[in-house]
Amino acid sequence: MSRLLKRIFSIFLVLAVLVFIAGNKAGWFESKDGDKAAGQASGPEALRVNGVVLTPGGLSDLIYATGTILADEQVELSAEVSGRITSIRFTEGTSVKKGDLLVTINDAELLAQQRKNNYTLRLAEEREARQKSLLAKEAVSQEVYDRALTELNTVQAEAALIEAQLQKTRIVAPFDGTIGLRHVSEGAYVTPGQRIAGLARTVPVKLEFTVPERFSGSVNKGARVKFTVESIDSQLEAVVYATEPKIDPVTRALTVRATYPNTRGELNPGSYARVEFKLNHLSEAITVPAQAIVPELGGFKVFVYRNGKAESRNISVGIRTNEAVQIADGLKAGDTIITTGILQVRDGMPVMIDNLTIQNP
Template sequence: MAKRLIIAILLLGLVVGGIVWFKYFRDGMIAQFMAGRVPPPVPVTVQMVDPVTWTPGIDAVGTAISARGVDLAIEAGGLVRSIGFASNDRVTEGQILLQIDDDSERAALAAAEAALGVTQTEAVRAATLTERGVGTANAVETALAQEQSARAQVAQVQTALDAKTLTAPFEGVIGIPRVEVGQYVTPGAIYATLQDLDQMFVDFTVPEQQIGALDLGREITVSTDVGSFSAEGRISGIEPQVDPRTRLVSVRAIVDNPGARLYPGQFLRVRVALPAEEGVITVPQTAVISSLYGDSIYVVKPDGDGLKVEQAFVTLGRRADDRIEVISGIADGDQIVTSGQNRLSNAAKVVIDDTVELSPPATAPASE
């Protein structure tokens, strides 16, 4: 019985030992194979670093405001007799837009003019009597004063009569009528809006750090998110103070509005053009790798008969569209990886894949 137990223990030891030996043998062979194995080069796309002409600018959002635009109000109350416009009519300066009932004013004017005629006659009679030595100088002065008072009364009634006829203060496009014929209106009530759409103001704000880049007459470009509208203009005013709550400066520009495609109150994207800069190094944003250690770019270097990459940490600057400025870390003439970085590590071997061709633009816009 003891002999069988000893034989069983020996056999079990041999089996366990064999398993352990096979494990170490297998791990050693795998390590030896991996140590001698050279991974294939990683296919990447590359681009040559070439300085470009960089056009910096200040991007902002603005609001369109008509250069001349008013809400037309009733000057004198009464019943609306007639409306001389329709929605979106283009009216001329002086065109009658609204007529308020003026019968009482016309009657008052007729009475005032009659009274003026009487005072004029009295003044002539007083002057004639004085010349004949019958009248007195005091009577002449009294008659002239009554004539002047009557003239003032006529002017006052004429002003009240004129207030019942409302005309366009300038040429422009008028909006939707807010009153109806026969409606009783009171002074100050808005009856329409009038906008001159030939030129528009654009109001926008910029951070206080960019005040130094602004000056009167500097060119701007405005665009909308609707209808692909774009127009150029110039800065016409800069607020001489910074808003202490927002630290922003208010700026106004004036732009032409061909075809009246831009309306007051519309949202606009504004770009203030700054002087162009030569020799700025830019790269596609896809070439930049961001991590906790900083921003880096893989630079392709020769390695014997092949190529390898070196990870270069860079300092980035301004961005515009799909380009980004590189202040330091790479130089003119470097060949950088633009795609395929997810399989790369420092000193990894690469092969250039030309199936995707990326070339830097001759010029590139920039945002401050």
């Protein structure tokens, strides 16, 4: 019986020891004073933040503007003389070639005058030839020949005048392009300046936009411009070919034009464009996220992670983009910048990096 009691006592003793060890590890037996003392010994709790390790990379100085797509060439076809339209020789929305006859206006009277002039011209030419032959034989005087020559020149001038008037009754395509909607019909009476149809060449097209005066010196012929339009999701690229020679005194901006091939005809003149123009590009720039910068009176600062603590660092900034700011002075590659908890961070405060990324501009 005594052996059984000893065995039971041993089991209880082992269980008690195990419970004590487990409770000690769990802190069941620590006093409140001990807790307070332990807290004082461990110091202030570190602030958890995110950080980024700076690496040099490319940075472009961009300006954004609004632009308009223009036709390479565009004209409103209109009548030069009054008269009734006798024929319309184009189909709306089709391509035409330079010199194609598009519209004719009643020219019957001018054609009659031309036929009459042709007879007179033929007679004047024969008369001048005879007088010239007789003059060579000294059969007529110089004065008689001069009158025949003057008559011939006068008739030739009248022929040229009639031909010029006939040209005004014929509307031809001044360049290759696509003709738009017509605004007249055969038989309609038109007057000078009356609109007949529009003609545009849309291969290539032009992109027109403006840049502020302070950036005008950075716009050079051959510079590449990126832009987007509502009808196309992807970004397109045009090349600057000309600028106005002066700044607009009203807007204080420089008007710039670039050309886009438009070989597939995807852009229509008159479309609204959002333009992204690169002024400068730095290949080895040090940048920090914009949210990491703290503005101060007379400058800026950031917090650098160093040996488990936050260290404030005064900086000079350069180029700004929507997401990043170039650091001109105050930081170097390899520095770790604190990017979150900026409002809570103080110089010398213990911090712990929860999420550390390496910058990749």
